[in-house]
Amino acid sequence: MEATIHLTVDGTDRSVDVDTRTTLLDALRERVGVTSPKKGCDHGQCGSCTVLLDGRRHLTCLAIAVAYDGAEIVTADGLGGADLHPVQQAFLDHDGFQCGYCTPGQVCSAVGAIDEAKQGRPSHVTDDLEADVQLTDDEIRERMSGNLCRCGAYPGILAAVREAAQG
Amino acid sequence: MRAMEYVRPATPAEAVATVAARPGARFLAGGTNLVDHLKLGVASPETLVDVRRLPLDAVETYDGGVRVGANVLNSDLASHPLVRSRLPLVSRALLAGASGQIRNQATTGGNLLQRTRCVYFQDVTTPCNKREPGSGCSALEGYGRYNAILGASPACVATHPSDLAVALAALDASVVLLGADGERRIPFEELHRLPGDDAATDTTLGPDELILAVEVPTTEAARRSAYRKVRDRASFAFALVSVAGAVRVTDGVVEDVRIAWGGVAHKPWRARRAEAALVGQALTADAVRAAVDDELGAAETTPQTAYKVPMLRNTTVLTLTQLAEEEVA
Ligand SMILES: Cc1cc2nc3c(=O)[nH]c(=O)nc-3n(C[C@H](O)[C@H](O)[C@H](O)COP(=O)(O)OP(=O)(O)OC[C@H]3O[C@@H](n4cnc5c(N)ncnc54)[C@H](O)[C@@H]3O)c2cc1C
Ligand code: FES
Numbered sequence A: 001m002e003a004t005i006h007l008t009v010d011g012t013d014r015s016v017d018v019d020t021r022t023t024l025l026d027a028l029r030e031r032v033g034v035t036s037p038k039k040g041c042d043h044g045q046c047g048s049c050t051v052l053l054d055g056r057r058h059l060t061c062l063a064i065a066v067a068y069d070g071a072e073i074v075t076a077d078g079l080g081g082a083d084l085h086p087v088q089q090a091f092l093d094h095d096g097f098q099c100g101y102c103t104p105g106q107v108c109s110a111v112g113a114i115d116e117a118k119q120g121r122p123s124h125v126t127d128d129l130e131a132d133v134q135l136t137d138d139e140i141r142e143r144m145s146g147n148l149c150r151c152g153a154y155p156g157i158l159a160a161v162r163e164a165a166q167g
Numbered sequence B: 001m002r003a004m005e006y007v008r009p010a011t012p013a014e015a016v017a018t019v020a021a022r023p024g025a026r027f028l029a030g031g032t033n034l035v036d037h038l039k040l041g042v043a044s045p046e047t048l049v050d051v052r053r054l055p056l057d058a059v060e061t062y063d064g065g066v067r068v069g070a071n072v073l074n075s076d077l078a079s080h081p082l083v084r085s086r087l088p089l090v091s092r093a094l095l096a097g098a099s100g101q102i103r104n105q106a107t108t109g110g111n112l113l114q115r116t117r118c119v120y121f122q123d124v125t126t127p128c129n130k131r132e133p134g135s136g137c138s139a140l141e142g143y144g145r146y147n148a149i150l151g152a153s154p155a156c157v158a159t160h161p162s163d164l165a166v167a168l169a170a171l172d173a174s175v176v177l178l179g180a181d182g183e184r185r186i187p188f189e190e191l192h193r194l195p196g197d198d199a200a201t202d203t204t205l206g207p208d209e210l211i212l213a214v215e216v217p218t219t220e221a222a223r224r225s226a227y228r229k230v231r232d233r234a235s236f237a238f239a240l241v242s243v244a245g246a247v248r249v250t251d252g253v254v255e256d257v258r259i260a261w262g263g264v265a266h267k268p269w270r271a272r273r274a275e276a277a278l279v280g281q282a283l284t285a286d287a288v289r290a291a292v293d294d295e296l297g298a299a300e301t302t303p304q305t306a307y308k309v310p311m312l313r314n315t316t317v318l319t320l321t322q323l324a325e326e327e328v329a
C-alpha cells in the first residue's frame, strides 16, 4: 500500500511517497535524501539512526514512516543551521569519533539527553528520583548507552557531552 | 516484509472493531517490538492498526492509585512526579530497560505485550513452538542462558523480557481492556500466562482486545519499593534475573511484602510463597534467604541456567534488606 506523508526535515517541508513497509530511516535516506541518520543494525540496538523527532531523541529504524505523518524531524545535518551546534563543536574539540559512522546518531542523542537532564528526568543511575539531575560522568555514560561506537571513541564522546552539557 | 494495509482509527472502539473485523490485523503502538518482528519475519500481519495517537496518554490519580494510559511513553511514565514519589519501583524498572531513545518511543501497553527475546523465537530459520506451533523448541538443547527456571514446559522455556511487567506484578496492578464485548478489568497477574502445551500464546487477551490503561495501587509498601536488575553489561541489556521488591516493616516485623522476579519464567513471577514466609518475621538476610529457597524449591535448572538460583537469592536478599534499612533510617 502506498501513501503520501508530510514531514518537516531539518526545517524544510517535504511531501514523501512511501510504501507502508518503509521505515522512517529509509524514507529519510532514500526518499528525502538526508543521509546523516545512519543504518547500523536496523533493529534498535545501536542508536546510529537517532534523530530528534518532535523535539525528542528517537530511533528511525523501528518506526514505520506512514505512522509519523506530520512529524518534525531534525537530523544531525540540520542541528546547527549554517553553523555547528555546540554539541557538534564539542565532538570535534574532544575527538569524539574516529570513523564517524555513529557520530550523527551520537550527536542527536546527546542533544536529547542534555535536554532530558535539564528537564530533571532521572536515569537508572540517579540516586534520588526526586532531586535535580547533575550530569556526572556516570550519568552521561548511562544516558548515552543506547548509542554504540564500534571505534570505541567513548572517552572523547564522554568528554564532549560533559563539556556541551556545561555550556 | 510482506505488503500491509495501514489504518489509523479515531477511537479505541473503532480500533477494536477494525482488528475484530480483519483477520491478520494487529495493533501498532510505538513499534519498537512489532516493527522489529516485521523485519525479522516473526510477524506478518495483513493490516497494521495504529493506536499510538489514540488519546490514551494520561497519568492520573484515582481513589487509591495511579491510572496510566496505554500510550504513555516509557520515558514519560518513569519521570512522572506521581510515579517517582509514590511508585518508585515503576520508575526504576522502566529506567533499567532499553535506552533513552527507545523509552521515548515505547508505550506502556506495548511494553507489557512485547514478546520474548529468546534467540530462536527471533530466528525464523530454527524450530520454535512459540513462532510455529509443533515445530519444536530449539532452546531446550541449544543456547539456554536466558531460559526459564520456573513454570516452563517441554514446549517452551522462554522468559518474558519486560522490566515494567515485573514491577506491576509486584504492585498488584490491574489492566483495563476494551474488546468487542466492552470493557473488562483483570488483575495484572492474569495478563500473562505460563506456556503449558500452548507456547504460542503469551497472554490471556483476545486478539482484538486493546489495553486502555493500567491501574496501580499506591500502597505504603509501594512507596518503599525498589527494582534490581542483573545483566551482562551495566546498561542497555535485558535481565538475566531481576527483582521487584516492596516492603513495610512495623514494630520490627514484616507487615506487608511484595516480591516479583523477572528473567525466570514465561511471565513475571510473583513469589507468593516467599512473601508468606516473611510476613510476621524480622526482615533479616537469613529470613529472606530461607523464604527465597522455599519459593525456588520448584525451580528446574540446567547447567546453563543453574547460575540463576544463587543470583536470584542474593539479589532478593540485597533488595529487601536495603529497603528495610532505609525504612529504619
Ligand atoms: C534494543 C532493545 C532493547 C530493549 N531492552 C529492553 C529492556 O531492557 N527491558 C524491557 O523491558 N524492554 C526492552 N526493550 C523492549 C521495549 O521495551 C519494547 O519493545 C517496547 O516497550 C514495546 O512498546 P511499543 O509501544 O514499541 O510496542 P509495539 O512494538 O508497537 O507493540 C508490541 C506489541 O504490543 C501490542 N500492543 C501495543 N499496544 C497495545 C495496546 N494498547 N493494546 C493491545 N496490544 C497492544 C502490539 O500489537 C504488539 O504485539 C528493548 C527493545 C529493544 C529494541
Ligand atoms: S540502525 Fe537504528 S538503532 Fe541501529
Ligand code: FES
Pocket (backbone or CB within 6 Å): A096, A097, A098, A099, A100, A101, A102, A103, A148, A149, A150, A151, A152, A153
Ligand atoms: S566513530 Fe566509528 S563507530 Fe563511532
